[in-house]
Structure formats: structure tokens, C-alpha cells
Amino acid sequence: DxxxxxxxxxxxxxxxxxxxxxxxQTENHRxxxxxxxxxxxxxxxxHYSYGVKDTDKGEVxxxxxxxxxxxxDFLLTLESATSSQTxxxxxxxxxxxxxxxxxxxxSGTRLTVx
Amino acid sequence: xxxxxxxPQSLIILEGKNCTLQCNxxxxxxxxxxxxxxxxxxxxxxxxxxxxxxxxxxNGRYTATLDADTKQSSLHITASQLSDxxxxxxxxxxxxxxxxxxxxxxxxxxxxxx
Numbered sequence: 001d002x003x004x005x006x007x008x009x010x011x012x013x014x015x016x017x018x019x020x021x022x023x024x025q026t027e028n029h030r031x032x033x034x035x036x037x038x039x040x041x042x043x044x045x046x047h048y049s050y051g052v053k054d055t056d057k058g059e060v061x062x063x064x065x066x067x068x069x070x071x072x073d074f075l076l077t078l079e080s081a082t083s084s085q086t087x088x089x090x091x092x093x094x095x096x097x098x099x100x101x102x103x104x105x106x107s108g109t110r111l112t113v114x
Numbered sequence: 115x116x117x118x119x120x121x122p123q124s125l126i127i128l129e130g131k132n133c134t135l136q137c138n139x140x141x142x143x144x145x146x147x148x149x150x151x152x153x154x155x156x157x158x159x160x161x162x163x164x165x166x167x168x169x170x171x172x173n174g175r176y177t178a179t180l181d182a183d184t185k186q187s188s189l190h191i192t193a194s195q196l197s198d199x200x201x202x203x204x205x206x207x208x209x210x211x212x213x214x215x216x217x218x219x220x221x222x223x224x225x226x227x228x
Contacts, residue, residue: 042118042203042218043158090157102148103216105157 003027006091006106013113019078021109023091025071032074033092033103034058034066043090049074081113116141118206118219126225127194135222137187137204145207149178149189152201152221161189161202194226 005024013019023032031050035043035058045058047066055066063085065077078085091106118139127133139147146165150158162171162178164187170179175192191198204219 040220042205042220044218045216092157102160102163105159107157108155 004091004093004104004106006089006109008109009107010110011112013081013111015082015113016080019081019111021076021089021091021111023074023076023106025074025093027093027095027104028071029093029095029104030071031094031096032068033094034064034074034076035090035092036060036087037090037108038087046076046089078111081111083113085111086113087111116206116208116217118204118217120202120204120219120222122222123220124223124225126227129194129196129226129228131194133191133194133224135189135191135202135204135224137189137219139185139187139204139206139217139219141206141208141217143209144182144185145209147178147180147187148205148207149176149187150203150205152203154200158203191224194224196226196228199224199226 003026007022033048034046036046037043044060046060046064047055047058049055049068052068067075089109092103094103121136146163148163149161151161152158161173161176164171164180166182177190180187201221201223203221206217208215
């Protein structure tokens, strides 16, 4: 997806290990988001950022932390991965926080915790 | 509780035929409703965004309708093509004092067969 890149695209890790997912944007958008997508559930918000070093929790933030040291990068960290965190993770960006603007999603990171 | 319910969960249609997907929501206070298309292994891509005052919006062969009184929306696909095979996600935005609040439906998986 133009302007937003997620890495890695796929990752398998062991329970208890730390994992960091990266979202990189070239659109200079202020807002960045991390979602997870699981079968039987809609996308659920983990954390979001409304500026450099400004972040807030979403509805499923337990077990996750985020950091944003530059406008273009938003990192999602699983401090100690658990099997329940096996999921597909999507990053999204938006130009403003007002709800009338659209979101652009990345292509996702498929994370498997074994 | 703010919820977005989509039906059917999945459907199979023949190439060239039309189909209609349904979305019912209980999100309040309502701001806007979006339909996204998500191809397998990709992030969601926006098809339409409708505010409270809009009751129909088209994007090529995709036409979305909104009835804010009954809190229902539909997405109509005309003359389906094989490339329409994807999941279609209804997303409702809620007005908040700060930031966005999106509630995602679970999606309808559409398979177009030749």
C-alpha cells in the first residue's frame, strides 16, 4: 500500500520472547494506529499515536507497548509474547484525528507465537 | 455497547451477477460509516465514506446506502467480477471529543465464481 510499509510481513516467535513490529510511513500523517485482526472479530485498536512521543491506549492494549520517536515510524512491542497474541497486525495512518478523514492501512504482519 | 453486525458472513455469487451486503450498527453518537474491501493477505482499502446526511454513495460498481434512522447500511455490487472476491468490512465512526473511534464489523467474505 502506497506510503505505508509494515515489517516484517511474517514472523514466528516463541512464547516469552520480545517482538517488535515496525510501521513506516512516507505521508507525513500525524496519526498512526496499530490494530489486530482475528477470526470472528473485527479489527480492534491496540494503541494509537497523535504525534511524536504522543500515544494512547486502544481497546486491547494489555501486553503491548508502542513508541513513536519520529513522525514516520510507529513501533509495536510485545514484551513477552503469548499464544493469544498470534494474530495479523495492521498499521494505519490518517491525516487528522477527525473522523471524516479516511484511513490508509498497511499490508499487515502475520505473527505466530508458538 | 457499540457494535457493528454484518450479514451474511459469506456468500458465493456467479460472475456478472449482483449482490447486496448488509450492515447494522448500534454505534452512538454516529459520525460516519465506511465500507472497506480487503483482499486476502492485504490491508483494508476504502470504498466509500458516508456522513449522517448522505444516504447513497457510489464508487464504480459499488454503491453504498445508509439509513441513519434505522441504523442500517448496505453495499451493492453490480455485475460482479472475479476481482471482487474479497472481504467487505463495514466500519462506523463515533464522535469523540478527541481522536477517532472506529468500530469494525466482522466482514462479509464474497467469492465470485466464473
